[in-house]
Amino acid sequence: MGNSSEISFFVLATYNNVGHLRYFYFIVLLLWYCSICVANTVLIVVIFADRRLHEPMYMLLCNLLVNEISGSTSLYPLMLSQMFSDVHEVPASLCFLQMSYIYTSASVEFCSLAAMAYDRYVSICSPLRYTVIMNTGKVSVIVPLVWLYSFALFLFQLIFVVNLKYCDNVINKLFCDPQLLAALACSVSVLSSITELFFAILAFVIPFALIVVSYIRILVVCFNTSKENKQKAITTCTPQIVSVSNLFVGCTLTVFEAKIEASHLPDQVRVFFSVYLLVCQPIITPFMYGLNLPKVRQACKRFLWSKKVFFLQESL
Template identity: 30%
Template sequence: MNITLIFTSYGPPGALNYGVFVISLVVFLTTVFANVTLMLVIYLDTTLHKPMYIFLFNLAINGLIGSSAVLPKIMENLVSDMKDILYTDCILQVFFINVYGTCAYAILTVMAYDRYVSICKPLQYYNIMTPGKIRILLFIVYFSPVCSLAVQVYLTSRLPMCRYTINKLFCDNLAVVNLSCVKSTWGDLYGISLVLVFVVLPLILVILSYIKILCVSLKASVSAQKKALKTCTPHLITFINFSLATLFSVIYNRFNFSLSKEVNVFMSIHFILIPPLLHPLIYGIRTKEIGNSLTKMLRRKIVALGFNVRTEHSHNDAVFICTK
């Protein structure tokens, strides 16, 4: 279906568009750099090959998927005269945005489970969080959302269209459904079931995990409480940040508020801009092991660079002496 859809929220090229383009470009490049750096640190340092960091590695991959699915197209439309997208590309964008959102919640949920086992069952941790168990959890994290969302996108793509303009900066499932001439009851029910399974259920599971952690921590010593707090803080900040971003996005998509254009622009891309950028920064700052690992790698690089420079200078001096 080679239909072209038009975005109507961008407006003509101007100061606002160019300003948002610069911000989006800086955030996108920083997001890619931060997530790739985090992934490299975890991959190269064998001491970080633990369940929590394996899940964090996958959270970084997910952040790159979300940013790459939306921001490049937004930046292209901000500076071009025609703010359009092919229908097939729009459907793909819907799919990858939904995969980003649901997989992020799934990864954060298994990370909460990992923290629960680590604090509440420390002596059994490595018996419970085995490599096989981690592979099963990661399979569930990706397989269930991808298959379920593929069905949703297929149902959406089968709806007949009678409108071709989207009053947003990018495609989402509700925006595409609203282009249809008919209302799909089954599609709505399926969408609600996905929200319950991939948003509400993870939220409940994370809350239950932290209630258990809190109950165990209250019975422990002060030092154990501090250790538990230090261990859980990065994940808790990340989860709250992502939940707020998701809530922002849902409110923006479901309700029409009389807000300024600038606020509407921010609310529409906050879900894609902020979490993938902040997640690696939060873990990089709040997690001592990652900070230490990154520092050691940088020191080794600097030492190696200094050694190579000295070796090259010594070689050049020797050549100069021989030529004399």
């Protein structure tokens, strides 16, 4: 583990303030985690089961839903176990793993939304060429590339953080954060800041810029089209716009909590800022797409009705 072997564990100090409410928090978080897994899994199963949804847009959506489950799994099990722990110590290897996977998941989220924004851009701005530019074959290449890109990106960051020499092991957060881990290093170099900025640009800024450009072009086309086509474009783009807006709000709160002196804020507010994105985004995604996209909504109704009929027949 390089120089970091001098410290074998990190302490997540925020859990020290849980107190007698630990059982309440545990139940709420467990129910929330189960809701995330169930809501996203239902949509994944519906998309796979209904051949009418085997289109680029819904394949990309399925990838996004898988990422919501995997990203939540990197946070909630450890969080739930810490609720009943008195020492809140996390092995250094597990801390590094959680850190890298949470940020890999965030990168996959941004890149997936960028791919979905491009898909909508092609569908609305170049409908006659859509099947040529975007098809299931190309999506089957895009999805693995999104994951490989994100894993490779944060593998380099993981190597960088692991080889730092740490002079403290107390993290004032609910999970292992690379920015706070870097702050625990014995010496903070210019290279550390440059590396952090480099990863932020590649993982978040560039995909976000692609999303913004795609939707600006979509809006330009919508202003010059018929009312019916405009309404159709708004319907299909609304879930993505909400997801991107929520990501922007979550990232803003995360940066505020990490970069700006927030010690004067109540502990509950700081905790809310730090986990807002990890808590809200995984549940917003399935409900926004499930409720707002007509084809997905109809497919869910068909799927649930077929299961209901099956169980009724079995009971008879």
